[in-house]
Amino acid sequence: MKLAGISFYPVKSTAGHEVTEAEVQPWGLAGDRRYLITDERGAVLTARQEPRLLACVPVLDGGVLTLTGPHAEPLTVVPTAAMSTVHMGGVAVEVTDCGDAAAAWLSGLAGRPVRLKWLDDPTRRPVNPLYGRPDDRVSLADAFPLLLTTTASLARLNDWIAETALELGEEPRALPMRRFRPNVVIDGVAEPFAEDEWKRLRIGEVEFRVTKGCDRCVLTTVDTETYRKGKEPLRTLARHRKREGKVWFGINLIPDLVPGTFGRIAQGDPVVLL
Template sequence: MKLASMHYYPVKSTAGHEVREAEVHPWGLAGDRRYLITDEHGEVVTAREEPRLLSCVARLDGDALTLTGPHAGPLPVTPTASRSTVTMGRTPIELTDCGDDAARWLSGLAGRQVRLKWLDDPTRRPVNPQYGLPTDRVSLADGYPLLLTTTASLDRLNDWIVETALERGEEAPAPLPMHRFRPSVVIDGAAEPFAEDGWKRIRIGAVEFRVSKGCDRCVMTTIDTATYTKGKEPIRTLSRHRKWDGKVWFGVNLIPDAPGRIAQGDSVTIL
């Protein structure tokens, strides 16, 4: 098996970037999800509620962040000295506000009042202790440092989606692209679809990871990133083939054992 691609998302729920190589930090890939968007009450806002956020492209040049989008000119972001506490899941975390200019820019895109927040210290947020060690940390991803998917699993899922459509008398849809699932790393050459369900530890290049748990999927996977509209797939078909514990599943979460560097084409070994 090999590492087919890597992706990072500077601002949670905005467009991702594919890179040929990346530093792996304890909390995730370098530059991944250190920023997020909140409403005026400090509640996290994602593309689940505001799909147009996916049209925002956040670019990093070193530590400097610039926002680009279809509604306004590019905006360099300058964090302030103001901090506030935001709750992610059940965990309160202190974040730095990124100022009124960024708030106005993103509010214009979202069509509601929102603000941009920055995790200035990525060692601040622990992972769920049920699935990690007390020392494990995560940026502003949903729960774990990296998300792994495989091309074999996506191919099988797309076959199932076509079967579901034809059984219902619908036109066979185009295959879903992998970016719908917002992975950190995509693996090619798995022996079987969903083989990753049974992995406990893996090595990518020279970096070793624990597989903490499977990834339950939400409505965000149903958003067409060309039109920013929601459809039925893949949730409809995952509910038929990949549903247990009241959730649907695609991909697995990873926690790195130590920092390192990985690159496209690196070998992948099950440990």
């Protein structure tokens, strides 16, 4: 098995970037989901509610974030000193406001008042203690530092989607991996969904613990080109991958790093189960 793809998402629920190598930090890939968007009430806003957020392409250069999109000129983000609180998974997290200019830029894209927030200190948010250790941390991802998927599982899912479409007289359409927004994609897995049983693995020089499978939401149904919601993959996952009232695709990881240390991964790195 080998590492076939690496992606990170500077702003939660906006466009991501595929890279050939990345630094792995205890709370996730460097630059991954350190920013998020809140609505007029201060609640976290995602592309589940506003799919047009996926049209925002955030670019990180030397730690400086620039927002690009189809509706306005690029904007360089300048965080302020103002702090506020967002709630994620029942945990209150202190974040820094990124100013009125960023708020206006994103509000123009979303079509409603929103603000951009920055997690200036990534050690601030703990992982759910049911699945992690006391010193485990996560940035602004939904729950865990990294999400892993495999090409074998996507191929099987796309076969199932084609079967469903033919049964219903619809045009089959394979889904790209970016619908699932993984951080790492593994190739060469012998069986689809073999990752369901993994407990520990090493990618290149970095070891990871598997916490749990990833239950999927309506965001996976949003076409990343048209920003319209469809029925897949949730319709087909519900036929083949439903348990505990949820549907599943991919697994969540926590890097097994000594506090204060980092690692690196690169495309082509060997993947070894431990």
